């Protein structure tokens with residue numbers, strides 16, 4: 001059945017459809033941290049729709065609310081509804097640091113890219129500037145503005161020119177750079193400072209600093225201490241909004257509500273999407289400090305500023321994560337998975353580094369010369385699929401195995417899934 005569906009898809013769907021490898025997979029049903037394919041095979045889901053299903057597939061508490069809302073009312077443009085206001089209140093309650101109690105929230109629409117566009121507009125509107133400082137190895141989305149601040153040329157080249165005033169500074173990646181964490185941070189911050197402050201630095205009229213607090217698509221790149229706080233300082237000294245893209249790493253993924261909380265650094269603006277809609281309902285938005293709430297009525301408008309059932313989904317997902325202590329659970333289970341993967345890589349020169357926070361896990365593979373080894377990760381992914389575990393990849397060279405399972409993954413499921421991954425690592429060892 002999976003083969004039949006894939007053949008049918010190939011015949012009629014866009015050639016842009018992305019499919020990871022040669023194993024035919026089409027899904028029919030999900031429950032918690034498992035997915036059933038069209039042939040009845042059950043898989044452990046360690047990628048959760050790229051971090052969408054933080055509360056698990058078909059979460060009964062979330063689904064109940066969403067079903068009821070679909071029968072009641074689904075769309076009101078910007079007219080107030082209880083779910084809309086309840087979700088905004090809830091997000092303000094769980095906002096990081098000094099944003100809590102002082103935030104505003106603008107719904108973006110269905111995708112993360114929508115929220116990123118809003119954050120770019122907000123930064124420009126408030127500063128009157130044009131220049132956007134972003135980072136190498138970053139991913140922010142597929143619309144024109146979001147693509148402009150994304151660093152990977154592969155996504156941008158055919159569509160140039162995009163936004164003109166964008167400069168990418170180095171994002172600290174000590175493992176790839178072969179530098180110490182301190183050197184890597186110093187080098188990155190020095191360049192950021194030059195771009196913002198020095199007359200020949202690159203941005204004449206900066207509007208904001210845009211960064212993923214932990215890079216996702218770039219390969220689960222966890223910056224060392226000192227980087228985000230350094231950006232905070234530079235932003236403050238230059239009166240620039242600091243914008244954190246929490247689309248992949250927020251909503252509890254890393255064991256805190258927002259990845260920025262691991263570093264005690266509060267952004268002025270923050271984007272969220274993916275897991276925000278609770279059960280895969282499309283929903284995104286941009287949270288910002290109330291001091292930046294300068295837009296006039298209708299200045300950032302659109303038809304789909306949020307689907308009411310998705311708002312119920314988001315609200316219920318947050319309540320579910322709170323009532324089931326899933327942040328602590330993600331912290332514990334994620335740490336266990338990383339330890340187990342490190343054990344599995346013992347004596348294997350190809351497993352360069354295991355990293356992450358909470359249930360956001362990356363394992364970077366290299367070849368005998370220390371260069372990125374994407375083929376190994378493809379082979380590991382294929383082995384895992386054949387043995388019932390869905391894992392994902394990341395990194396500009398596809399050489400990082402990325403795990404982002406639902407936060408409801410049980411310790412037992414983590415053990416079973418990680419055993420398969422450990423076997424895959426052993427089976428593909430050089």
Ligand code: PMP
Pocket residue numbers: 050110111112113114116139140141142212216217245246247248273274
């Ligand atoms: N920002 C980040 C950090 C992301 O990981 C993504 C999606 N992978 C996006 C933005 C774009 O979100 P979407 O694909 O929903 O437009």
